[in-house]
Amino acid sequence: MTGPAATAAPSRGASKAVRRGGPLARRRAWRHLPAEQRWARLVYLAKRGWFALPFYPALLPGCGEASPLxxxxxxxxxxxxxxxxLLGGLYRFAGQSLQAPAPLWQPAEASQAWLAELHAFAWLRxxxxxxxxxxxxxxxxxxxxxxxxxxxxxxxxxxxLTLARRLTHWLGQWDFLAASAEHDFRQAVLASATAQGAHLAHSLPAGLAGADLICAVKGLAIVGACLPGGERWLGHALGLLTRELPRQILPDGGHIERSPSRHLAALRDLIDVKAMLxxxxxxxxxxxxxxxxxxxxMLRLFxxxxxxxxxxxGSTAEEALKIDLVLQRAGSRGRPRLSAPExxxxxxQAGRTLxxxxxxxxxxxxxxxxxHAGTLSFELSVGRERMIVNCGTPGADGGPAAWIAALRGTAAHSTLELDGRSSSEPLPVGLWSGPGLATxxxxxxxxxxxxxxxxxxELTHDGYKAGLRALHRRRLYLAAAGDDLRGEDRIERSEGARPAGFAIRFHxxxxxxxxxxxxxxxALLRLPRGGGWRLRASGGTLAIEDSIYWGEERSRRCQQLVITGTAGPGTTVVKWALRREAGKRD
Known part of the structure; x- marks a missing residue:
């Protein structure tokens, strides 16, 4: 899989909003960043010139010990x-496989995500x-x-971030990597780790934010706790952590990035810091x-x-065993949160339907x-079987850039798209703003x-107000038995608004x-174990189209149900109902 042409596109118009992101949009996103984060990025960019000077390594401390504390x-x-x-010379990172890459640490054909994974040493596990x-x-x-x-x-x-992850894995895999190695090797690893730890302390927060900053702080905390003379680094790490946690963890326990995968990663990193302490x-x-x-x-809600x-x-399904281990180490045995308003x-949840x-x-x-531009989207599962999904993303470690961009659009989500646009305007990656949202x-x-x-x-969003003068209202009703999900999508537009096509998608x-x-x-839906569900719709034309599912490490072809029509001035109402077929069990 090398790009969108290799398989079915997620849906028509999936990347239209993405293409509108350009230099002006990126500059607008840069201006919208919090002043503190902009300043931190500028400071780190300025420091890179200092780090590149020939005498800089001599200013970093070393370590004469051959074993960590x-x-x-x-x-x-x-x-x-x-x-x-890896033993066979095949390096598979970030959706890219390279056989015997040369030069190993900087092959020309490698993506930035691939290089980051290689240098992070997570493959030691x-x-x-x-x-x-x-x-x-x-x-x-x-x-x-x-x-x-x-x-x-x-x-x-x-x-x-890459450096912090490498320190975490070097020290976390010490028994496997170095405990029985020769003295010179162990000493060389710890000397380098000490220099890198000092550099990381000089660099952070380096403009990082969210789960990335928590991960980097974890690396600094671990090297500070494990190496002689690291007490100051540990203090710096814990200071950053106690500052960030109230900012990043919302009152209901959700992570501020609103990504289940990032929530899982941040929780796992915090558990690691606690265990290290x-x-x-x-x-x-x-x-x-x-x-x-x-x-x-909150993790259980997802x-x-x-x-x-x-x-x-930007989430993937992740491995259930890994999620169970995180919850076990967090000491969580309670029920999932049902409502997380913050x-x-x-x-x-009703019956076997979720x-x-x-x-x-x-x-x-x-x-x-x-x-992603997935506001008001939903996913539906029956027992252990997923039925309605969002398209996902090419892996938490990265993937083909064109797919990452396309799958961020509203058309790659189970919600309403208006005029081929996205409810939020995703941006491509930029030096200053990163791949955030312009609108x-x-x-x-x-x-x-x-x-x-x-x-x-009863849900509402105004993501189509600018330009389209529209409000999207969605009602979802799940009956007590769990065999009846009813939905209503309303498009409310101002007088004089030009007609615009809509598409309500169920991937x-x-x-x-x-x-x-x-x-x-x-339409009749058949689940793998023989269960049958019927979706009925009124207020639009129902059709079946091709789609793509990237909830795992590889893409898979799938189908989507699409209700299309035209929304003019006033209120357009589309009603749909998803009911279990009589006499069928899922």
Missing amino acids: ATPPDPWPGRAEQGLA DLRAAGSDAARRRARELTQDWLDRHARWSEPAWAP HAAGREPPVELEAAIDAMAP LHGDGGLALFN SGFQRL AIVDAGAPPPPGQDGQA RPQSVSCRREEAEGATLL LHPEVQASLLQTGDA
């Missing part, structure tokens, strides 16, 4: 198949999972080669304990019946690097009612098969 617990599993591939002496030798050979070639600052090898005999800050306790129930995450804002998500709804505004500027809904509202086991949501999981009934106003 402590090692951080690292229970996270690696992937043995990835480790075996995969070699450990391969479970052989050959894997251990390979880990040491690659580490020694990196030490020989990267004693001086360079990018991407010394980029703050315990291993080093330090008491975790109360803010850290409180954040972990609040985030775990879980489908198969144990994976809902696909909002984070803007709702969970509707709907997870994006009922909030996109994350604020500076925290919207993963944001977004200014007002998003949600009202929830529950009665006798049934749940009603289907690849295992779900759809067929249009002869009446033309209904």
Whole structure:
């Protein structure tokens, strides 16, 4: 898979809004960043010239020890198949596979995401999972080669986030990587880790934000707790952490980036910091304990019946076993949160049917690097089977840039698209602004009612107000038995507004098969285990189109149901209902 031409496009118009992002839009997004974050980015950019000076490495401290003071617990599993591939010279990172790349640390054909993964050394876990002496030798050979070639600052090898992740993995995999190695190797690793830790302390916050900043702070905390003389770095890391947690963790426990995958990553990093502090005999800050306790129930809100995450804002389903381990280490055994008004998500559950709804505004500027234009979209599962989904994204580690851009658009989500536009305008990656949003809904509202086991949501957003003079209202009602989901989408437009086409999309999981009934106003959906559901629609034309599902590491073809029509001035109403077929069990 190398790009959009290799498979079915997510849907018509999916990247139209993305293409409107240009230099002017990027500058507008840069101006909208919080002043503190803009200043931090400018300061780091200015420091890069200093870091590149020939004498800079001599200013960084070294370490004469051959063993760390402590090692951080690292229970996270690696992937043995990835480790075996590495032993065979195949490097598979960020959706890109390179066989025997040369030069190894900077092959010309490698993407930036691929390079970041290579230099971050997370693949040490995969070699450990391969479970052989050959894997251990390979880990040491690659580490020694990196030490020989990267004693001086360079990018991407010394980029703050990549550097912090490398320190985490070097020390977290110490027993596998270095504990039984020769003295000179162990000393060289710790000397380099000390220099990198000092550099990281000089660099942070480096304009990082959200889960990336938490990850970088974790790296600084770990190197500070593990290495001699690191007490000052540890203090700096905990200071940044106690400052960031109230900013990033919302009152309902949601992470400010509103991405289930980023929420999972941040929670996992916070758990690692807590475990490291315990291993080093330090008491975790109360803010850290409180954040972990609040985030775990919120993580459960995002879980489908198969144990994976809902696909909002750059998320993938992730591995259910990994999610279970995170919840276990967080000490969470409670029920999922059903309503998260500050984070803007709702969970509707009845019988074996579950709907997870994006009922909030996109994350604020500076925290919207993963944001998708999926306002008021929803996902639906029955038992352990996903039925209605969003298209997802090409992996948390990256993927083909054209696909990443297209899948951020509204058309790649199970919600209403108007005039081929997105409710928010995603931006391409830029040096100054990052891949944030140029425009977004200014007002998003949600009202929830529950009665006798049934749940009603009334939702509104004004993302189509500018230019189209339109308001989108959506009502979702899930009956108490869980066999009846009813929806209503209303487009309210000002007098004099020109007619505009609309499309209400229901992207289907690849295992779900759809067929249009002869009446033309209904479609039959078949789940893998034989369950049948029928979707009926009025107020538009119902059709089946091709789509794509990228909720896992690879793309898969799938179908989507699309209700189309034209919305002129006044109010346009589309009603639809999704009901279980009589006599069928899912």
